[in-house]
Amino acid sequence: YKIEWELKKSILINAVVSLLGFVLTLALIPVASKYVLRRNLFGYDINKKGTPQGSVKVPESLGIVVGIVFLVSAILFQFANIPADSNWLVEYNAALASICFMILLGFVDDVLDIPWRVKLLLPSVAALPLLMAYAGHTTIIIPKPLVQYFGENIDLGWIYKLYMGLLAVFCTNAINIHAGINGLEVGQTVVIACAILAHNIMQIGGSKDPEYQQAHAFSIYLVQPLIATSLALFSFNWNPSSVFVGDTFTYFAGMTMAVVGILGHFSETLLIFFTPQVLNFLASLPQLAGIIYCPRHRLPRFDPQSGLLTGTKDGTLVNIFLRLFGRRSERSLCILLLVFQGICCCFCFYLRYILTGWYK
């Protein structure tokens, strides 16, 4: 049981580092807000247009604080706790490089508004170090009823790596387009990241294979600082937002969760946690592909008199929820969407529980 104790110690140290990251982020966001406002990096809250709050300059792209504090936490934890001869060092460094590259791209996008073609291309490049370093399986396990046709498992090789690359691109963009109301970007990140953490802890508890435990521990090392720093941002971004998170945050959060899923070897599970984002992506597809006209913002209509939002015909989950459940305030809509995210995550756990018999 010595290894298990070592593992618990590492996770605990990581939790402490994350806590410090939480405090640091909390302290830095008001400071950084002044800096970004000085540079005219601000936005108006479109969903409050017509009310006094709609004319306040809200500081934009505060995700940069979260990103930098996350990187510093992750690096300090690596320095303090991962032995220099660890096999995990190559994957950990690849993870840092990929995440850092995405933060850089996000911030450059926030400042300079890069064209969307570049936005699709560069995340794929950012994911490459990760795929290079990926040392896990490239096989899929075949469900028991089909074993007689395909054998126990199929090695997909580079196709599996391609799938993981696409997953990384999908995750970064999926969070970016499931957005637009106060608190949603950070809220969904926190809910998914907590589900990932719960999944990791259950898997470590349920397994005796140290290699398997290590993969999930690795995932915990990155997801704990993500939860901590995001929560600090959440307290500022919750309705009414005193800061906006920017593409910096959505790219960073999406890539970090993709990294965690890929290097923790549970990318399929991750995709189920992302159900609302997948639905939103599917609903957006006609407009993204240019079949239907796509306006600059695809936000609901805000009524300054009642303070309520009405769904429009634009294909986003936000609008679909408003059409399904009726007009409501921005805050209650955000809560509704986050609850839905939580339900999807719980459903994923249930699904895994059901399917266990079909696989191993």
Added chain:
Amino acid sequence: YKIEWELKKSILINAVVSLLGFVLTLALIPVASKYVLRRNLFGYDINKKGTPQGSVKVPESLGIVVGIVFLVSAILFQFANIPADSNWLVEYNAALASICFMILLGFVDDVLDIPWRVKLLLPSVAALPLLMAYAGHTTIIIPKPLVQYFGENIDLGWIYKLYMGLLAVFCTNAINIHAGINGLEVGQTVVIACAILAHNIMQIGGSKDPEYQQAHAFSIYLVQPLIATSLALFSFNWNPSSVFVGDTFTYFAGMTMAVVGILGHFSETLLIFFTPQVLNFLASLPQLAGIIYCPRHRLPRFDPQSGLLTGTKDGTLVNIFLRLFGRRSERSLCILLLVFQGICCCFCFYLRYILTGWYK
């Protein structure tokens, strides 16, 4: 000789990738200039104040283009050419993470002007993944006359790692403060990087130890894209500058050269290549430490009538050269300083040649 041929092939592929990086940078800088101007990221050329050129808005921090193209080149080369089970992957990924983090910090500094305390602290954090991954010696070889006192070599352990960390912080800041006239930041980078490349090639040619050759090849893989992308920027930044490079470039270039020196295991040689930067740092020390008053810019005085620069009392190499060699135009001053940089590099090669007998 099979390994040697493999090595030559890799270096050649890297040269081709670098060439593509050169072309891409050349094409992207004019495009990116429009983007940064739109965001009011520009500066006035202080050394041309009083002439029509002094009132032109020059786009600032184009180093971001160089940085991103460098990262993309380095990642694509890694993907194409480094085997996934290579021992070098961990160091390569650490290098990418450290360099990317510095580009991010440089760009954030250009956009938001972060306080100088943070500027000293964060590069040390950025260097940590590198030191973690460093797998080379931590010993210094004792010169023959002293062997009887100290033995053949001393293992300095963590002190050597601390020295490397300080080297990284020094390199990033040294290039940043040896600046202020058109073309100097990029010019010195190109000269030093070429010296590094020459040093690497000579060492590979002169050695039979494959491990040693690999270390220098690794260094080439990163220094070739650096030269290529910097040269593209140089063509825009040469007097009269149509773009400025920003802290993004100086941080990126400094960190990349530090990385290359540390992971190529020739950090002592690198420090001699940096002689002008060391002199500039020593001359700046009284002002940086706050003993003497330090103005916002420590530039020479420009005379709009004659178009010549005169040295001031501020302790920088630029001013010392002007006082030593008399008033001159910005362009000829830059050439003079770059020639001095070249002489220092040649002197370093001569010194190594002389000292060989003392060591091995």
